[in-house]
Amino acid sequence: MKEYKYTEKKDTRSGFGAGLLELGRTNPNVVALCADLVGSLKMGDFIKENPERFFQIGIAEANMMGIAAGLTIGGKIPFTGTFANFSTGRVYDQIRQSIAYSGKNVKICASHAGLTLGEDGATHQILEDIGMMKMLPHMTVINPCDYNQTKAATIAIADYEGPVYLRFGRPVIPIFTDPNQKFEIGKAWMVNEGTDVSIFATGHMVWKAILAGHILAEKGISAEIINIHTIKPLDEEAILKSVAKTKCVVSAEEHNRLGGLGDSIAQVLVKNTPLPMEYVAVNDSFGESGTPEELMEKYGLSENDIVDAAQRAISRKQA
Amino acid sequence: MKVNPHNKSIDELKEVAAQVRRDIVRMVHAVNSGHPGGSLGCTDYFVSLYFKVMNYSTDFKMNGEGEDLFFLSNGHISPVFYSTLARAGFFDPKELATFRKLNSRLQGHPATEEGLPGIRVASGSLGQGLSVAIGAAQAKKLNKDNSLVYVLMGDGELQEGQVWEATMYAGGKKVDNLIATIDRNGQQIDGSTKEVMPLGDLRAKFEAFGWHVMEANGNSFETLLPALDQAKAATGKGKPVMILMDTEMGYGVDFMMGSHKWHGVAPNDEQLEIALQQLAVNEAADY
Numbered sequence: 381m382k383e384y385k386y387t388e389k390k391d392t393r394s395g396f397g398a399g400l401l402e403l404g405r406t407n408p409n410v411v412a413l414c415a416d417l418v419g420s421l422k423m424g425d426f427i428k429e430n431p432e433r434f435f436q437i438g439i440a441e442a443n444m445m446g447i448a449a450g451l452t453i454g455g456k457i458p459f460t461g462t463f464a465n466f467s468t469g470r471v472y473d474q475i476r477q478s479i480a481y482s483g484k485n486v487k488i489c490a491s492h493a494g495l496t497l498g499e500d501g502a503t504h505q506i507l508e509d510i511g512m513m514k515m516l517p518h519m520t521v522i523n524p525c526d527y528n529q530t531k532a533a534t535i536a537i538a539d540y541e542g543p544v545y546l547r548f549g550r551p552v553i554p555i556f557t558d559p560n561q562k563f564e565i566g567k568a569w570m571v572n573e574g575t576d577v578s579i580f581a582t583g584h585m586v587w588k589a590i591l592a593g594h595i596l597a598e599k600g601i602s603a604e605i606i607n608i609h610t611i612k613p614l615d616e617e618a619i620l621k622s623v624a625k626t627k628c629v630v631s632a633e634e635h636n637r638l639g640g641l642g643d644s645i646a647q648v649l650v651k652n653t654p655l656p657m658e659y660v661a662v663n664d665s666f667g668e669s670g671t672p673e674e675l676m677e678k679y680g681l682s683e684n685d686i687v688d689a690a691q692r693a694i695s696r697k698q699a
Numbered sequence: 700m701k702v703n704p705h706n707k708s709i710d711e712l713k714e715v716a717a718q719v720r721r722d723i724v725r726m727v728h729a730v731n732s733g734h735p736g737g738s739l740g741c742t743d744y745f746v747s748l749y750f751k752v753m754n755y756s757t758d759f760k761m762n763g764e765g766e767d768l769f770f771l772s773n774g775h776i777s778p779v780f781y782s783t784l785a786r787a788g789f790f791d792p793k794e795l796a797t798f799r800k801l802n803s804r805l806q807g808h809p810a811t812e813e814g815l816p817g818i819r820v821a822s823g824s825l826g827q828g829l830s831v832a833i834g835a836a837q838a839k840k841l842n843k844d845n846s847l848v849y850v851l852m853g854d855g856e857l858q859e860g861q862v863w864e865a866t867m868y869a870g871g872k873k874v875d876n877l878i879a880t881i882d883r884n885g886q887q888i889d890g891s892t893k894e895v896m897p898l899g900d901l902r903a904k905f906e907a908f909g910w911h912v913m914e915a916n917g918n919s920f921e922t923l924l925p926a927l928d929q930a931k932a933a934t935g936k937g938k939p940v941m942i943l944m945d946t947e948m949g950y951g952v953d954f955m956m957g958s959h960k961w962h963g964v965a966p967n968d969e970q971l972e973i974a975l976q977q978l979a980v981n982e983a984a985d986y
């Protein structure tokens with residue numbers, strides 16, 4: 381099992397803030413919009429340097445999505461910022477009609493996704509956003525795994541023409557990816573090569589998959605770990621190449637089991653090569669208040685849950 | 700700086716309007732679906748914008764740099780939008796015959812997906828167009844482009860909350876390169892706006908949100924054109940401009956007027972004949 385050392389922990393939303401700041405310096409068409417959550421979205425540095433390119437919308441997310449769509453018509457590249465819940469469910473129809481169906485170049489940047497938002501509880505912990513966004517034609521869906529990758533993804537999506545949903549989170553987690561990485565939309569990242577089981581993880585679950593990989597190695601199991609940072613378009617080639625070797629699959633995501641990364645992978649398997657697969661995901665429920673770690677434990681999203689799922693998947697392989 | 704490519708006289712505008720009204724009733728009749736009521740009521744407004752007031756090019760470019768832009772928020776009145784665009788020169792009026800049919804660029808509600816020239820955003824789900832227009836207006840400001848942005852909304856549409864989010868924004872942030880218009884026909888699907896959900900004192904409401912508010916008769920070029928001129932003159936003064944435009948749903952076809960019943964119903968063969976008699980104009984110009 382490959383060693384991933386880290387010296388620092390940071391939140392992925394700060395990676396977004398850093399990426400946006402850099403875009404402010406390099407791309408004059410980039411503009412930012414926020415619905416009264418500048419601090420939470422780490423947009424302050426961009427705003428300080430580019431006050432004329434920032435639009436404070438107030439607590440009016442539907443209006444924010446419409447204004448963003450309109451800004452693209454004049455050649456701007458708008459990055460909207462609010463919590464993941466208010467970036468998706470709150471404004472689904474606005475995104476659907478004014479952005480996705482209209483093919484508008486809006487970057488919907490969503491923080492505090494999933495359970496790890498913590499104490500605010502289920503009203504704010506959206507676990508359905510990946511599903512809603514991936515179902516929209518034209519939409520690209522990205523969920524990076526650490527600070528560096530989020531920063532790189534933020535920068536990369538400005539150069540891509542089309543609507544993007546960029547999902548990140550609140551808790552501080554290890555920084556283990558290359559600070560100089562070039563982010564390629566739709567290209568899975570090989571975290572660890574292995575032979576016994578393929579673990580496809582996204583977002584905060586990638587670090588947990590690495591922890592699980594070490595536990596599995598101690599048990600003599602060789603896990604292949606792949607970071608699916610882009611859920612749509614899905615890197616089917618990387619998935620099929622991996623499962624051709626391992627013959628069983630675990631998906632890991634901080635999202636509802638229904639409609640997330642796991643379902644996208646299951647579709648690829650069913651169509652090409654039906655194989656045993658286990659989900660590590662929230663089992664069709666809302667979240668609740670608690671610390672991020674407590675919640676990940678209670679809702680079955682710990683490294684041990686990945687280990688158990690891997691062993692179940694392996695045991696289901698045909699002899 | 701662009702100019703209006705037609706710049707027609709009032710008599711000519713009346714002729715164009717009759718032609719557009721003929722197109723509308725023929726289009727909805729042909730597919731036995733679509734929305735004639737609001738389309739007929741707003742015909743004079745559309746014809747005024749595209750044949751006199753707005754400065755634009757029919758060589759359509761999405762970014763509309765240096766051009767006045769128009770957004771239709773109440774997308775269900777697509778027939779009047781499509782006919783006006785065709786008659787103004789964005790595409791061949793013959794294409795109006797494909798309205799609402801399979802593989803057409805003229806979708807039931809306006810869309811960009813099929814690339815119809817003149818459409819900049821999809822609409823149909825009500826309440827979104829004002830926000831989009833504000834965004835386009837803000838982009839013009841950033842680009843130092845001093846052309847204008849127009850948007851039309853229905854009066855029933857004002858019941859959508861997003862409209863008021865956008866209204867607060869445009870007033871509060873002084874989006875003064877924007878001219879919004881409400882099609883105040885007093886009708887919506889289930890009845891009059893009074894019955895369904897009273898709109899109250901719209902002038903007072905928009906003024907309270909920091910808008911410059913005007914009123915106009917939308918079914919008379921003699922009063923609508925000067926109002927649109929005054930609206931233009933009111934831009935650039937720190938306030939978005941609102942025209943509360945009184946229209947009659949179904950205007951121009953007597954049996955369609957005065958009720959909400961023709962909001963979204965197509966005329967039958969007999970009714971079409973009567974309507975076309977009332978909209979007499981050069982038949983040879985029909986699509």
Ligand SMILES: Cc1ncc(C[n+]2csc(CCOP(=O)(O)OP(=O)(O)O)c2C)c(N)n1
Pocket residue numbers: 736737738773775776823824825826852853854855856857882884886887888948962
């Ligand atoms: C969000 C949304 N809700 C409901 C509808 C269905 N609908 C289409 S038109 C309409 C009435 C609109 O009234 P108004 O804006 O006054 O237009 P008019 O009937 O005068 O043309 C309704 C309810 C819709 N298109 N969008």
Ligand SMILES: [Mg+2]
Pocket residue numbers: 853854855882883884885886887
């Ligand atoms: Mg009405």
